[in-house]
Amino acid sequence: MVARLEIRDLTVRSESRQQPVLRGVSFSVEPGQILGLVGESGSGKTITGLAVMGMLPSGFEITGGHVSVLGREIASAGRPSARKAADATMVFQNPLGALNPTMRIGKQLIRVLRRNRGLAKHDAHDAALELLQRVGISGAERVLASYPHQLSGGMTQRVMIAVALACDSAVIIADEPTTALDVTVQAQIFDLVTRVVAENGCSVVLVTHDLPAVAQLCDRVAVLYAGQLMEIGDAHAVLEQPQHPYTRFLLDSVTKAGDPNVVDLGPDWSLTGCRYAHRCPLVHDACLSVPDAVPVGPRGHVVSCVLAEARVV
Amino acid sequence: MSVTIRDRIRPGHRVGTMALIGLVIIALLLLLAMIGGMVLPDPLRTHAGSAMQPPSADHWLGTDRYGRDVLSRTVAAVRVDLFIGVVVALLSMTVGSLIGLLAGYVGGVVDEAITRCVDVLMAFPSFVLAIILVAVLGDSVPNVLIAVTIGFLPYFVRLTRVEVLRERELDYVTAARVVGNGRARIALRHLMPNVVGPSLVQATLVSGWAILNASGLAFLGIGIRPPTPEWGVMVAEGANDIITGQWWTSMVPGAMILVAVMAFHLVGDDLRGKQW
Numbered sequence: 001m002v003a004r005l006e007i008r009d010l011t012v013r014s015e016s017r018q019q020p021v022l023r024g025v026s027f028s029v030e031p032g033q034i035l036g037l038v039g040e041s042g043s044g045k046t047i048t049g050l051a052v053m054g055m056l057p058s059g060f061e062i063t064g065g066h067v068s069v070l071g072r073e074i075a076s077a078g079r080p081s082a083r084k085a086a087d088a089t090m091v092f093q094n095p096l097g098a099l100n101p102t103m104r105i106g107k108q109l110i111r112v113l114r115r116n117r118g119l120a121k122h123d124a125h126d127a128a129l130e131l132l133q134r135v136g137i138s139g140a141e142r143v144l145a146s147y148p149h150q151l152s153g154g155m156t157q158r159v160m161i162a163v164a165l166a167c168d169s170a171v172i173i174a175d176e177p178t179t180a181l182d183v184t185v186q187a188q189i190f191d192l193v194t195r196v197v198a199e200n201g202c203s204v205v206l207v208t209h210d211l212p213a214v215a216q217l218c219d220r221v222a223v224l225y226a227g228q229l230m231e232i233g234d235a236h237a238v239l240e241q242p243q244h245p246y247t248r249f250l251l252d253s254v255t256k257a258g259d260p261n262v263v264d265l266g267p268d269w270s271l272t273g274c275r276y277a278h279r280c281p282l283v284h285d286a287c288l289s290v291p292d293a294v295p296v297g298p299r300g301h302v303v304s305c306v307l308a309e310a311r312v313v
Numbered sequence: 314m315s316v317t318i319r320d321r322i323r324p325g326h327r328v329g330t331m332a333l334i335g336l337v338i339i340a341l342l343l344l345l346a347m348i349g350g351m352v353l354p355d356p357l358r359t360h361a362g363s364a365m366q367p368p369s370a371d372h373w374l375g376t377d378r379y380g381r382d383v384l385s386r387t388v389a390a391v392r393v394d395l396f397i398g399v400v401v402a403l404l405s406m407t408v409g410s411l412i413g414l415l416a417g418y419v420g421g422v423v424d425e426a427i428t429r430c431v432d433v434l435m436a437f438p439s440f441v442l443a444i445i446l447v448a449v450l451g452d453s454v455p456n457v458l459i460a461v462t463i464g465f466l467p468y469f470v471r472l473t474r475v476e477v478l479r480e481r482e483l484d485y486v487t488a489a490r491v492v493g494n495g496r497a498r499i500a501l502r503h504l505m506p507n508v509v510g511p512s513l514v515q516a517t518l519v520s521g522w523a524i525l526n527a528s529g530l531a532f533l534g535i536g537i538r539p540p541t542p543e544w545g546v547m548v549a550e551g552a553n554d555i556i557t558g559q560w561w562t563s564m565v566p567g568a569m570i571l572v573a574v575m576a577f578h579l580v581g582d583d584l585r586g587k588q589w
Binding site for chain 1: 484485487489491503506507
């Protein structure tokens with residue numbers, strides 16, 4: 001089976017840091033699957049999403065690897081992005097900021113529908129209404145006539161999801177879609193994402209800090225640290241039997257919030273070997289070289305750690 | 314935390330007292346121009362017998378050295394001068410904003426080239442620049458409009474460029490690209506409406522300056538020529554009469570320049586004080 005989204009050895013360099021901010025990241029997402037991409041702030045989660053979109057900020061460039069959707073390459077080193085709206089779209093962290101403040105919701109949504117589905121104006125209007133109802137907005141007609149600032153945060157995020165759906169993309173990257181929302185709304189948005197995936201069979205990459213949400217929603221989990229993929233596997237396998245020292249640390253930090261023993265050192269970007277080496281309790285000489293991805297369990301459970309190679313974890 | 318849209322668009326924002334005064338003055342001027350054309354004597358008709366008469370019941374603001382009615386000339390000039398002000402403001406805003414949008418959004422060499430050109434333009438006072446341009450382009454009313462417009466372009470280019478640089482980093486611009494909009498469309502349909510606010514404010518101020526510059530040029534004998542009723546022309550014609558005590562031929566149009574420029578600036582100043 002062709003994976004919907006396939007990322008192979010993706011490496012992204014930052015001009016200002018002179019370091020790869022993503023180093024050989026590989027993962028794939030099957031149709032109808034949700035992959036949770038977790039890791040602390042600055043670990044490269046958003047950069048991964050933007051690299052797929054072909055929208056890396058200036059100063060960042062892909063220097064290795066490639067991204068493909070449905071077997072078609074859309075991003076690779078030194079080539080302009082070949083992504084189309086039908087390949088992949090993104091839902092942003094701050095929904096209010098992601099809508100044009102001077103344009104009514106209807107105009108923004110209808111425009112996307114007309115462009116990507118080639119609908120006539122009237123049909124696009126009906127399609128927009130139907131989409132808004134699908135994402136759980138009541139009074140869709142009123143919302144179409146509203147400006148973004150007239151809607152609540154949860155409402156605007158629903159609209160953004162509707163915009164993403166309007167593109168009929170194979171892949172949707174949701175970059176912390178609930179961070180700017182309050183808790184009850186978060187749950188609703190997560191429900192909506194699950195429902196959308198079930199209905200459309202698209203692939204979703206859910207970038208998030210919310211580990212409980214990952215446990216609930218995601219089929220698979222990928223753990224990033226300092227631009228290096230630490231561990232990837234089925235959600236329950238990774239969360240219940242983490243194989244990588246960093247994954248364990250990350251999971252422990254949830255329960256140990258406020259514990260003075262948990263010190264935040266922050267990543268050391270200059271490390272040429274394993275980027276977690278300076279914080280790892282199990283660090284050892286072999287950690288000076290870049291660890292290979294080692295299969296440690298069934299169904300693509302992979303860990304990048306020299307200890308896993310030696311089967312001592 | 315970044316500035317949210319709620320902070321930027323204030324529902325029911327109030328127009329200040331000063332701006333209101335400015336608007337009322339502009340409205341009165343327009344009204345005067347409309348009524349004046351119908352009831353006042355022909356501003357071009359000379360009458361040698363009644364030259365240089367002081368204000369009287371027949372000629373409320375006196376007559377000039379050719380016996381033309383100063384009131385009707387001053388009122389007729391409203392049309393000419395406000396037209397210049399508005400046309401120059403609209404032209405320089407439209408052209409300047411588009412150039413600024415190009416510079417800010419395309420960036421790189423294009424931005425560098427445009428910014429340097431603007432720097433060169435800004436090195437000259439707009440009035441001096443207008444004189445040079447008219448000398449080069451040729452002395453005619455359209456050329457004066459173009460010359461004055463070019464003098465004000467740099468303000469709009471810079472203003473829009475900076476706004477675009479700030480605005481283009483916002484999520485909605487990225488989001489617009491994500492869903493498949495082209496660059497030209499993003500620039501014109503998404504960025505332009507969001508960066509045009511400050512330029513509109515600048516345009517009201519420029520309307521005032523444009524009147525000042527155009528009548529200044531006319532005073533120097535460039536562009537608009539006698540006998541066209543225009544304030545700068547009238548001030549120039551009447552300047553010598555002040556010495557001999559006939560103040561009305563130049564003071565009245567002079568005062569009108571003051572009032573009109575002030576009215577536009579009152580509006581512009583008030584708008585500038587608002588958050589955009």
